[in-house]
Amino acid sequence: PSLNKVILMGNVGQDPKIIQFENGKKLATFSLATSRRYKDGEGNLVEQTEWHKVRFNNEKAELVERLIKKGALVTIDGSIRYDSFNKDGVEIYTTNILATNFEIKAFPKRVNPEEQAEGQSGEDA
Numbered sequence: 001p002s003l004n005k006v007i008l009m010g011n012v013g014q015d016p017k018i019i020q021f022e023n024g025k026k027l028a029t030f031s032l033a034t035s036r037r038y039k040d041g042e043g044n045l046v047e048q049t050e051w052h053k054v055r056f057n058n059e060k061a062e063l064v065e066r067l068i069k070k071g072a073l074v075t076i077d078g079s080i081r082y083d084s085f086n087k088d089g090v091e092i093y094t095t096n097i098l099a100t101n102f103e104i105k106a107f108p109k110r111v112n113p114e115e116q117a118e119g120q121s122g123e124d125a
Helices: 058-067
Strands: 006-012 017-020 026-039 045-057 073-087 090-106
Touching: 006 045, 006 090, 017 058, 026 058, 045 058, 045 073, 058 090
Parallel strands: 045 090
Antiparallel strands: 006 026, 006 073, 017 026, 026 045, 073 090
């Protein structure tokens, strides 16, 4: 048996980009920043930020489009996807998180509190 499971919590780097295909299905993509703090060899506090490319398909993409905005603190879960494509004769490799669920932990500051509904998430019931 094997398992490809990712759980990340971080801040959304930009409003999601939405692609709608001819068949009506959607793809939502955004970057997610996760950070860790540690002390280096000299005792200085260092913060290291990693940026993850996150993708949601179909119905979840529609929820992402409506609910997730730049600056939101979200938890996502899904799996790691390694893809490649050829551009001008050069093979390009990408690493993405194919997400299946999300939960908004905090809304960006620009959203008014009355616009926030309790329990908004993209989790499967």
